[in-house]
Amino acid sequence: MTSPLEDDVDRTLVAQLAADGRATLSTLAAAAGLSVSATQARVRRLEQRGVIRGYAADVDPEALGLPLAAFVAITPLDPAQPDDAPARLAELDAVEACYSVAGEESYLLLVRVPSPRALDDLLTEIRQVANVRTRTTVVLQTFFERAARPERR
Amino acid sequence: MTSPLEDDVDRTLVAQLAADGRATLSTLAAAAGLSVSATQARVRRLEQRGVIRGYAADVDPEALGLPLAAFVAITPLDPAQPDDAPARLAELDAVEACYSVAGEESYLLLVRVPSPRALDDLLTEIRQVANVRTRTTVVLQTFFERAARPERR
DNA sequence: GTTGAAAGATTAGGTAA
DNA sequence: TTACCTAATCTTTCAAC
Numbered sequence: 001m002t003s004p005l006e007d008d009v010d011r012t013l014v015a016q017l018a019a020d021g022r023a024t025l026s027t028l029a030a031a032a033g034l035s036v037s038a039t040q041a042r043v044r045r046l047e048q049r050g051v052i053r054g055y056a057a058d059v060d061p062e063a064l065g066l067p068l069a070a071f072v073a074i075t076p077l078d079p080a081q082p083d084d085a086p087a088r089l090a091e092l093d094a095v096e097a098c099y100s101v102a103g104e105e106s107y108l109l110l111v112r113v114p115s116p117r118a119l120d121d122l123l124t125e126i127r128q129v130a131n132v133r134t135r136t137t138v139v140l141q142t143f144f145e146r147a148a149r150p151e152r153r
Numbered sequence: 154m155t156s157p158l159e160d161d162v163d164r165t166l167v168a169q170l171a172a173d174g175r176a177t178l179s180t181l182a183a184a185a186g187l188s189v190s191a192t193q194a195r196v197r198r199l200e201q202r203g204v205i206r207g208y209a210a211d212v213d214p215e216a217l218g219l220p221l222a223a224f225v226a227i228t229p230l231d232p233a234q235p236d237d238a239p240a241r242l243a244e245l246d247a248v249e250a251c252y253s254v255a256g257e258e259s260y261l262l263l264v265r266v267p268s269p270r271a272l273d274d275l276l277t278e279i280r281q282v283a284n285v286r287t288r289t290t291v292v293l294q295t296f297f298e299r300a301a302r303p304e305r306r
Numbered sequence: 307g308t309t310g311a312a313a314g315a316t317t318a319g320g321t322a323a
Numbered sequence: 324t325t326a327c328c329t330a331a332t333c334t335t336t337c338a339a340c
Binding site: 002003004014017018019020021022049050051052053054055056057058059060061062063064065066089090093094097098099100101102103107108112113114118137138140141142143144145146147148149 | 155170171173175204207208209210213216217222242243251253255260265292294297300304
Binding site: 034035 | 325326327328
């Protein structure tokens with residue numbers, strides 16, 4: 001689905017847009033050493049190849065009324081029944097991410113809620129909706145959350 | 154530092170920009186029912202209040218050559234010495250997020266690397282740099298990673 | 307908050323290497 | 324194909340109200 005970056009121009013454009021999603025084509029063109037229209041064509045191709053999946057404002061969760069984050073590891077209670085837990089959990093707005101993981105548990109979720117009470121309610125809902133056992137690790141402080149950067153050489 | 158959203162116009166603008174970080178002011182103005190300039194002033198204020206922390210392209214980690222993700226729980230080996238682990242770990246490009254957590258371990262990291270071998274090297278580096286013990290949970294599949302959404306009412 | 311006009315950015319269509 | 328040029332259209336900005 002996604003093809004890798006092809007050259008240094010692509011790398012430059014992706015790095016610039018990862019750092020500033022609203023960078024203009026002329027800014028990008030200057031950084032990449034291309035004309036504006038060549039830059040435009042490059043960016044479009046990056047979008048169409050799925051390298052750039054979209055653009056988003058980075059919003060402070062606290063401003064949204066979601067100051068409490070937690071990791072929830074979940075284990076299906078009935079391994080026999082069809083496992084549609086991720087699809088069901090995607091319906092819950094509080095669930096920000098869902099990973100299948102190696103180890104004792106099957107899935108790991110990152111959730112955000114307004115309060116401890118709301119976390120309790122959410123865990124109850126997760127257990128019911130997905131028929132799972134939960135093990136929750138509360139986030140006390142977020143030191144940083146940023147975009148992954150490819151290793152420099 | 155960050156003030157909460159003030160009214161429905163703010164909520165609309167933030168929701169639109171979270172969904173499309175490159176939305177134009179005229180698009181936003183139409184969604185919010187304001188003039189373009191009033192919209193611009195609102196967005197500026199949201200940025201200055203820290204509600205909107207920035208804008209970023211959402212880049213596929215695989216295209217960046219980072220197909221392997223893992224959660225790394227870490228425990229300081231020497232509780233006596235000053236704990237500057239988060240600051241040290243921020244230096245490592247492969248470390249995407251760092252949280253202080255409740256529970257047996259002190260911190261939880263999300264890391265991205267090119268290969269199992271690179272994960273091994275990274276864990277060695279994390280142990281040395283931060284003087285910690287690590288417990289790693291490999292991500293097998295990412296079902297979704299998205300922006301947190303405030304609960305609807 | 308609104309309007310409006312100037313500066314700047316984006317887009318599409320055409321041309322050349 | 325890939326990059327570039329140009330002109331029309333949109334967008335952003337900032338003044339005045």
